[in-house]
Amino acid sequence: MNQQPILEVKDLRTSFYTERGKVTALHGINFQLREGEILGIVGESGCGKSVTSQSILRLYDEKYTAEYEGEINFQGENLLKLPMDQMQEIRGNDISMIFQDPLSSLNPVYTIGFQISESLILHQKLSKKEANEKVIELLRLTGISAPEKRVNQYPHELSGGMRQRVMIAMALACKPRVLIADEPTTALDVTIQAQILDLLLQLKDEYNMSVMFITHDLGVVAEICTRVVVMYLGQIVEEADVQSLFSKPLHPYTKGLMKSMPAIDGERSEKLFVIEGAVPSLNNIPKGCRFAPRCPYADELCMEKPPELTVHNDNQKVRCWHYDKIMREEENQNDNTIKAK
Numbered sequence: 001m002n003q004q005p006i007l008e009v010k011d012l013r014t015s016f017y018t019e020r021g022k023v024t025a026l027h028g029i030n031f032q033l034r035e036g037e038i039l040g041i042v043g044e045s046g047c048g049k050s051v052t053s054q055s056i057l058r059l060y061d062e063k064y065t066a067e068y069e070g071e072i073n074f075q076g077e078n079l080l081k082l083p084m085d086q087m088q089e090i091r092g093n094d095i096s097m098i099f100q101d102p103l104s105s106l107n108p109v110y111t112i113g114f115q116i117s118e119s120l121i122l123h124q125k126l127s128k129k130e131a132n133e134k135v136i137e138l139l140r141l142t143g144i145s146a147p148e149k150r151v152n153q154y155p156h157e158l159s160g161g162m163r164q165r166v167m168i169a170m171a172l173a174c175k176p177r178v179l180i181a182d183e184p185t186t187a188l189d190v191t192i193q194a195q196i197l198d199l200l201l202q203l204k205d206e207y208n209m210s211v212m213f214i215t216h217d218l219g220v221v222a223e224i225c226t227r228v229v230v231m232y233l234g235q236i237v238e239e240a241d242v243q244s245l246f247s248k249p250l251h252p253y254t255k256g257l258m259k260s261m262p263a264i265d266g267e268r269s270e271k272l273f274v275i276e277g278a279v280p281s282l283n284n285i286p287k288g289c290r291f292a293p294r295c296p297y298a299d300e301l302c303m304e305k306p307p308e309l310t311v312h313n314d315n316q317k318v319r320c321w322h323y324d325k326i327m328r329e330e331e332n333q334n335d336n337t338i339k340a341k
């Protein structure tokens with residue numbers, strides 16, 4: 001795989017203007033999306049996954065809602081510095097997005113044919129007739145039955161799975177280089193979820209896209225992603241390739257997320273692990289390590305001083321004062337268990 005980044009997020013800080021003043025939701029996010037990869041972004045609710053994806057496309061209004069700082073580099077340009085008309089050109093054309101809930105993203109008063117063809121007419125300057133033919137082709141590609149009939153239907157006439165396929169067709173209409181999928185399968189039942197994931201994998205290769213896949217489901221990450229970024233309270237706490245992350249998670253938060261995953265084979269009989277407590281509010285960010293109040297390993301240093309993101313073994317990054325010590329302790333324990341056997 002090509003290791004070149006197609007998208008680079010550098011020290012991204014997104015803050016919202018709220019009634020209680022400016023509140024910062026992202027505190028210096030750094031990562032790269034490499035050509036052709038599927039990068040997973042995981043973390044509990046409220047960690048900043050959606051704010052990260054929406055910031056890349058600058059979807060928050062910059063006058064009344066939010067302020068962006070840092071850089072989002074795409075094809076040699078910092079998107080945060082582009083005039084809005086150029087940003088509009090990028091959206092849907094070069095970088096597309098699929099949202100969690102297709103019903104609230106589709107307009108109920110227009111046919112799906114009209115909604116998919118909009119971007120084809122706008123970005124690719126196709127005529128209405130050409131756009132209609134292309135829409136049917138796109139719908140067929142997403143596996144929807146009777147696409148000629150579907151173009152004239154309204155969103156409420158389709159099932160949840162079909163609506164998500166329509167969203168995918170819409171996102172892919174202009175052959176984007178980058179697809180951002182924000183929990184695209186969370187609202188679907190397990191069978192349909194598997195079908196949509198297969199479809200995304202197939203289309204990623206066919207369209208030669210790089211994908212940012214946002215989810216809170218580590219099972220999905222294991223299945224489809226190449227690398228993973230773990231977020232906690234507006235920061236990245238761990239980054240690794242999927243194999244390293246699943247074989248050797250370094251951050252206590254990642255370990256907690258792993259332990260709270262249901263076993264795929266259904267064999268794990270004990271009660272599911274729960275990470276104690278909740279993600280703190282953005283108005284009440286812990287002084288030291290942000291995860292310290294919930295971390296079983298936290299000591300005074302963790303409570304007082306925020307750790308930096310450090311590199312481990314060249315390909316893994318972790319934001320924890322004690323990951324090394326914890327890792328050695330766990331290795332010793334494993335050795336002792338093996339010897340005892």
Ligand SMILES: Nc1ncnc2c1ncn2[C@@H]1O[C@H](COP(=O)(O)OP(=O)(O)OP(=O)(O)O)[C@@H](O)[C@H]1O
Nearest residue numbers: 016018025044045046047048049050051052216282
């Ligand atoms: N428009 C907004 N104004 C103020 N705060 C916001 C706004 N949008 C998001 N936030 C805050 O930013 C933080 C991150 O939210 P975000 O939606 O990115 O979470 P998430 O990781 O996507 O969670 P989920 O898994 O529930 O989708 C939250 O504390 C949220 O309340």
Ligand SMILES: [Mg+2]
Nearest residue numbers: 049050051182
């Ligand atoms: Mg979200």
